[in-house]
Amino acid sequence: MDLAKHWRLRHARYRLEGQRNRFTGEVRFPPAPPLPGEREDIWEPYILKGRGRVYSFSVVRQPPEGFEDQPPYLVALVRLDEGPMVTAQLTDCDLDQVAIDMPVEMVTRRLRDLGPTGLIVYGYKFRPIVS
Amino acid sequence: MMKPERPVGITGYGVYIPRFRIAAREIARIWDGTSGTPVDSKSVPGPDEDTITMSIEAARNALARAHITPDRLSAVWVGSESHPYSVKPSGTLVAEALGATPWVSTADWEFACKAGSEALTAAMGMVGSGMAEYVLAIGADTAQGRPGDALEYTAAAGAAALIVGPAMDAVAVIEGTTSYVTDTPDFFRRADTAYPVHGHRFTGEPAYFGTVRSAAEKLLRDLGAKPSDFTYAVFHQPNTRFPQTVARQLGFTPQQIAPGLLSPKIGNAYSAAALLGLCAILDVAQPGDTIFVTTYGSGAGSDAYALRVTDALPERRERAPLTAAYLARETFVDYAVYVKWRGKLVME
Numbered sequence: 001m002d003l004a005k006h007w008r009l010r011h012a013r014y015r016l017e018g019q020r021n022r023f024t025g026e027v028r029f030p031p032a033p034p035l036p037g038e039r040e041d042i043w044e045p046y047i048l049k050g051r052g053r054v055y056s057f058s059v060v061r062q063p064p065e066g067f068e069d070q071p072p073y074l075v076a077l078v079r080l081d082e083g084p085m086v087t088a089q090l091t092d093c094d095l096d097q098v099a100i101d102m103p104v105e106m107v108t109r110r111l112r113d114l115g116p117t118g119l120i121v122y123g124y125k126f127r128p129i130v131s
Numbered sequence: 132m133m134k135p136e137r138p139v140g141i142t143g144y145g146v147y148i149p150r151f152r153i154a155a156r157e158i159a160r161i162w163d164g165t166s167g168t169p170v171d172s173k174s175v176p177g178p179d180e181d182t183i184t185m186s187i188e189a190a191r192n193a194l195a196r197a198h199i200t201p202d203r204l205s206a207v208w209v210g211s212e213s214h215p216y217s218v219k220p221s222g223t224l225v226a227e228a229l230g231a232t233p234w235v236s237t238a239d240w241e242f243a244c245k246a247g248s249e250a251l252t253a254a255m256g257m258v259g260s261g262m263a264e265y266v267l268a269i270g271a272d273t274a275q276g277r278p279g280d281a282l283e284y285t286a287a288a289g290a291a292a293l294i295v296g297p298a299m300d301a302v303a304v305i306e307g308t309t310s311y312v313t314d315t316p317d318f319f320r321r322a323d324t325a326y327p328v329h330g331h332r333f334t335g336e337p338a339y340f341g342t343v344r345s346a347a348e349k350l351l352r353d354l355g356a357k358p359s360d361f362t363y364a365v366f367h368q369p370n371t372r373f374p375q376t377v378a379r380q381l382g383f384t385p386q387q388i389a390p391g392l393l394s395p396k397i398g399n400a401y402s403a404a405a406l407l408g409l410c411a412i413l414d415v416a417q418p419g420d421t422i423f424v425t426t427y428g429s430g431a432g433s434d435a436y437a438l439r440v441t442d443a444l445p446e447r448r449e450r451a452p453l454t455a456a457y458l459a460r461e462t463f464v465d466y467a468v469y470v471k472w473r474g475k476l477v478m479e
Contacts, residue, residue, distance in 0.1 A: 014187075014228035047230060070178070091179055092150050092460075108187045108228050109179040120215055122183065122224065130452050130460065 013123030018044035050106030132353035133258015140301025164372030174396025179418035181477030205263030245428030272401035283435025287385025291406035318429035365408035367427035
């Protein structure tokens with residue numbers, strides 16, 4: 001069931017928590033451990049604001065295992081305002097509504113349901129901005 | 132009337148309503164096209180939404196308005212009758228998503244349609260005693276109705292989040308509350324069944340009307356107030372007619388309840404219903420306005436609250452989407468899509 005994997009990823013998935021360089025201010029996502037020889041305290045946890053724009057997108061009609069009940073659905077590359085690019089599903093967005101450069105915001109939704117004896121996996125998706 | 136020693140109020144509020152709707156006439160087309168419908172339409176959660184996801188968004192809006200960092204929340208409480216897990220709290224996941232963990236108390240509350248206001252009353256106690264500076268109380272539900280049942284027209288989805296904090300930091304001060312509870316079998320669902328059962332004999336009287344009136348009349352009496360002293364009022368709204376009727380019985384006018392009456396468009400959002408109405412009122416209220424709130428939960432009980440809006444509200448409400456923004460993005464689905472998304476198709 002990959003319980004440990006889902007648990008380990010919870011901060012990044014639930015609240016888009018990446019890292020910020022204490023010295024340069026650079027923001028990165030997803031978070032990563034320090035490189036060999038790199039000081040441990042260079043990167044601090046940083047919750048991204050969750051705003052960005054669609055860099056590119058695709059409609060998934062032939063889903064991978066575990067997503068059989070979802071197609072057609074949108075997957076996008078989203079360029080976040082702080083700089084990082086993330087891959088995520090778009091939600092609350094019609095197939096003919098999406099466009100490159102469309103402003104989007106992060107929401108926390110159900111990513112997968114691992115069945116009646118399994119976990120419900122939650123994480124970030126993006127949607128057109130509600131103002 | 133219950134009132135904490137230290138004055139408390141709502142320092143931030145936020146709502147979430149899914150974008151999808153189903154028209155009541157679409158449900159009537161399948162089951163019974165002859166009689167009237169209790170609402171015009173109801174909200175439908177999307178396939179990737181549940182009580183946890185809706186709670187997270189409503190709470191993020193509340194935090195934005197309260198303008199506090201999430202680690203200042205001493206408790207994150209989620210009231211619902213549709214928690215996604217039977218065992219595994221919604222509150223822990225909501226708190227983690229907000230960034231309120233790990234030094235926080237979390238719990239899931241249950242009391243049919245007033246689980247959220249139970250959390251609100253408890254939050255008043257936590258903050259009012261000085262144990263906590265800020266407590267987040269959420270009412271959220273993705274309610275289920277048996278296909279063809281009268282409830283299917285109204286059982287809806289939504290979330291409302293209220294942050295309770297010191298009165299000096301509030302957008303609306305809570306002046307007092309009453310709780311009225313009896314053991315009444317008007318509506319119930321056993322643990323392992325999907326759909327609830329009505330005790331028809333009890334639904335209107337004595338359950339909804341009698342319970343709401345009891346809580347509301349005592350609060351009015353204890354405050355030495357009359358309905359006309361309030362700018363706005365909001366009641367639990369299982370349909371369109373019940374809140375209109377109980378408002379009239381108590382002496383409130385249609386104008387007082389209009390801004391908080393959302394059920395004609397979104398149906399009965401259960402634990403969120405009356406609290407969403409309160410939030411919609413906070414979206415339009417002005418400093419000095421007074422708000423009378425009465426929730427209702429089957430089983431049965433009501434919590435009544437009197438609030439007074441402060442000067443802080445107008446600036447703070449602009450920090451997150453208004454209820455009207457969520458109401459405006461309505462996308463209608465047909466009965467077939469509704470049935471698929473709500474898990475009513477037997478797949479294996």
